[in-house]
Amino acid sequence: MPEKTMRDAINEALHQAMEQDESVFVIGEDVAGCNGSAGDVGSVGGVFGVTTGIYNRWPDRCVDTPISESAIVGAAAGAALVGMRPVAEIMFADFIGVCMDQIVNQMAKFRYMFGGKSRCPAVIRFSAGGGFSAAGQHSQAMYQVMTSFPGLKVVVPSNAYDAKGLLLTAIQDDDPVLFFEPKVLYQETAEVPDEMYTIPFGQANFVREGDDVTVVAFGQMVPKAAAAIDALAAEGISCDLIDPRTTSPLDENAILESVQATGRLVVVDEAPPRCGLTADIAGLAADRAFSSLTAPIKQVCAPHSPTPFSPELEAAYLPDADKITAAIKATLA
Amino acid sequence: MSISKETLLHSYRSMKTIREFEERVHAEIMNGQIPGFTHLYTGQEANAVAVCAHLDESDTIISTHRGHGHCIAKGADVSGMMKELFGSSDGLCKGKGGSMHVADIDKGILGANGIVAGGPPISVGSALAAKIRKNGKVAVSFSGDGSVNQGTCFEAMNMAVVLQVPAVFVIENNYYSEHTHIDYAVGCNDLKARTEAFGFPVFVADGADFFAVHEAAGKAIAHARAGNGPAGVFAEQGRYHGHFVGDPQAYRGEGELDDLRENHDPLKVFRQHMATSGDLSEAELDAIDAEVMAEIEQSVVDAKAAARPTPEQVTADVYIQYGANGVRGTYHA
Numbered sequence A: 001m002p003e004k005t006m007r008d009a010i011n012e013a014l015h016q017a018m019e020q021d022e023s024v025f026v027i028g029e030d031v032a033g034c035n036g037s038a039g040d041v042g043s044v045g046g047v048f049g050v051t052t053g054i055y056n057r058w059p060d061r062c063v064d065t066p067i068s069e070s071a072i073v074g075a076a077a078g079a080a081l082v083g084m085r086p087v088a089e090i091m092f093a094d095f096i097g098v099c100m101d102q103i104v105n106q107m108a109k110f111r112y113m114f115g116g117k118s119r120c121p122a123v124i125r126f127s128a129g130g131g132f133s134a135a136g137q138h139s140q141a142m143y144q145v146m147t148s149f150p151g152l153k154v155v156v157p158s159n160a161y162d163a164k165g166l167l168l169t170a171i172q173d174d175d176p177v178l179f180f181e182p183k184v185l186y187q188e189t190a191e192v193p194d195e196m197y198t199i200p201f202g203q204a205n206f207v208r209e210g211d212d213v214t215v216v217a218f219g220q221m222v223p224k225a226a227a228a229i230d231a232l233a234a235e236g237i238s239c240d241l242i243d244p245r246t247t248s249p250l251d252e253n254a255i256l257e258s259v260q261a262t263g264r265l266v267v268v269d270e271a272p273p274r275c276g277l278t279a280d281i282a283g284l285a286a287d288r289a290f291s292s293l294t295a296p297i298k299q300v301c302a303p304h305s306p307t308p309f310s311p312e313l314e315a316a317y318l319p320d321a322d323k324i325t326a327a328i329k330a331t332l333a
Numbered sequence B: 001m002s003i004s005k006e007t008l009l010h011s012y013r014s015m016k017t018i019r020e021f022e023e024r025v026h027a028e029i030m031n032g033q034i035p036g037f038t039h040l041y042t043g044q045e046a047n048a049v050a051v052c053a054h055l056d057e058s059d060t061i062i063s064t065h066r067g068h069g070h071c072i073a074k075g076a077d078v079s080g081m082m083k084e085l086f087g088s089s090d091g092l093c094k095g096k097g098g099s100m101h102v103a104d105i106d107k108g109i110l111g112a113n114g115i116v117a118g119g120p121p122i123s124v125g126s127a128l129a130a131k132i133r134k135n136g137k138v139a140v141s142f143s144g145d146g147s148v149n150q151g152t153c154f155e156a157m158n159m160a161v162v163l164q165v166p167a168v169f170v171i172e173n174n175y176y177s178e179h180t181h182i183d184y185a186v187g188c189n190d191l192k193a194r195t196e197a198f199g200f201p202v203f204v205a206d207g208a209d210f211f212a213v214h215e216a217a218g219k220a221i222a223h224a225r226a227g228n229g230p231a232g233v234f235a236e237q238g239r240y241h242g243h244f245v246g247d248p249q250a251y252r253g254e255g256e257l258d259d260l261r262e263n264h265d266p267l268k269v270f271r272q273h274m275a276t277s278g279d280l281s282e283a284e285l286d287a288i289d290a291e292v293m294a295e296i297e298q299s300v301v302d303a304k305a306a307a308r309p310t311p312e313q314v315t316a317d318v319y320i321q322y323g324a325n326g327v328r329g330t331y332h333a
C-alpha cells in the first residue's frame, strides 16, 4: 500500500469527494491563493498546502475569501442549509475565537432549534495544536472546547490513514463536523489506500493491545503514547492504547470495556486540564467503571497556562513520552 | 511642516534600526536560530516611524503579526526584542510571546498581535480611556490591507465614531494579505472611501516617503488629539520579503521586488530628501548607519548568550498572583 503524508491523505480525500459529488466545495483564506495578483492563481492551496490542486481542477468550487472567519463559517453553514456540502478551512483552530458564534450558536443548533427539520452538512477544517513554537494564539488544540457543544461532531485524526477515512465520512455526514488536523502530523506518513474509504464516527481505534493499563490518547498524543508503550514492553508492561478518533460522538464502550479488563487508566491530551478531555474520560471511567479500577486514574496534559513561545518552555508544556511513561508506571506502583 | 533636526536624526535612526533588525532576523531564521512564525516589516519602515514621530510614550499603539517595526518605532528595547525572538527568558516578554507578541506596555506598546484585526477594538478601549481621563492622549492601531476586512475592524471603526474617541486607524496597504491581492480581497475599488464612510477623515500618503507619511499622520493625530473623534491614515508601500520567512511568493509580478527595492526604498528616499534639503549631511547619516549596525550585531551576540527559560517558568504569569485563586497548575504525573 502506498505511503502518504497526512497532508496528502487529506488532499486526496478532498479531491475524491469533489470528484464524486458536485455539491462539495472548498472555501477559506488562500485555499486557492494568489487571487487578484499578477502571479499564479491557485498555486498556494492553503498555508499548509492541504487544498493544493483543487482550484486547478474545479476553479468554481475552490473559493478564496477575505480574512473574515465569521463570514467563512457562516457562508459554509448557509450553503449547507440549502443542500451544499462545503468544506471550509480555518487556518488555525485558535481563530475559532473570531467565528465562535457562527459555529456554536448558529450551525451547531439549527437542527435542534428548528425541530429536526434542517440539515447542515458543513465540514470546518482547522490546523490545531502545539509543537511549532507558535505561541499563545497559534497553538491551541481547541477540539476539547468544541466537544462540549451538542450538535457538533468533532474529529481529531492521529495519522494519515484515519485522516482520509474520517474526512470522507465527515463530508458525507449530514450534521456539522469540525475536523481538527494536528499540524505537527502533516508530514507524518502512513499506508493510505488510493481508493475512497470511510471510517465510522464513534468507533475508537485500538492502536496497541495489552493487559495492564488502558491508555486513551488524542491527536498528536497518540504517536507519543505509542512510543512510551512500546518502550515499556521491554519491562514486561503491556497496554491498550485507544485512539477515540472522534471526541463527539465518543466510543464510550471501547474505553469502558478496556478499563474493565485492565483496571487502570491513563488519559493523555495536549490541551490544558480544566474541562478538558482527560477530565472527561476520567469522569466517564469513575462514573461507569469505578469498581473495576485498581489504581487512581492518571491525567497527562498541559498545565493550566497558555502555550509558551520559547522551544524549551513549549517542550516542558506539552506532554511527551516520558510524562506518559511516568503516568503509566504510577498506575502500576 | 518643518521637522526638527533632532526628529530627523531620530527618525532616520529608527528606520535604519528596523531595516537592519529585520534583515538580521531574516538571516538568523535561515540559520535556524529563531523559532516560530516571523513576519518581516522590511520596506514599510517609513509608516511606523513617521506615525510614531507624532507620539509620546504615553500615547499607545497596537500592532499586528508584522509588528517589529511598529514596536521599534515606538521605542521598544531592541536588545530585549532580539532576545525575545530567540526565546530567551531575558526577552521583553520572557520568551513567552516571541515575534508575534512583542509588547512593551511601559512604552505604550500594547503588543504585536497574532490575530488579524485583534488590535483595533483594543485600541478603541485605550482611546476611550483617554477621552474619559481627558488627558489628550491618542491610541493608534496598525492594520494591513487584509485585516480591514475583518468584522472586528469594522466594529472598532464604527464604535470609535459613535463614541468620538481619539483613535487613529493606520491602514498599511502592502497589496497582499498572505498570498491574496487587495484587488481581490477588498470588494470596493477605493479602500480610503470605504474607510471614510464610517465617518472620519482618512489622510493618504506614499508609504515609501517618510515625509509624506509624517504629514498625513500629523493631520490624523492632530485631529484625534484635538477631540474631533477618530481619524485614519492610509499608506501604500510593498513589503520586501514574503508574508513569512520561506514564502515562495508566487503572487509577485515580473520584476516587482526589484522595482520595490530599487524605486520604493524609504531609506533611500529619505537620503534623497536630505541631499536636496541639506538638513542632514551624508556623514551624519553614515554615522547613524554604522552605530545601528553595531547595535544590531551586539543585540544578536547578547541574544545568543542570554538566559534560557526553565520549565517552572511555564506556569508563571498566567495570573497576577498565580495560585491565589486556587487554580491547580498542573496535573502532570
Ligand SMILES: Cc1ncc(C[n+]2csc(CCOP(=O)(O)OP(=O)(O)O)c2C)c(N)n1
Binding pocket: A029, A067, A069, A091, A095, A098, B064, B065, B066, B114, B115, B116, B117, B143, B144, B145, B146, B147, B148, B174, B176, B177, B178, B243
Ligand atoms: C484571525 C486571523 N485570521 C487569519 C490569520 C492568518 N494571517 C496572518 S497574517 C495574514 C494576512 C494579513 O494581511 P494584512 O492585514 O494585509 O497584513 P500584512 O501581512 O500584509 O502585513 C493572515 C491571513 C490570522 N493570523 N488571524
Ligand SMILES: [Mg+2]
Binding pocket: B144, B145, B146, B172, B173, B174, B175, B176, B177, B178
Ligand atoms: Mg497586507
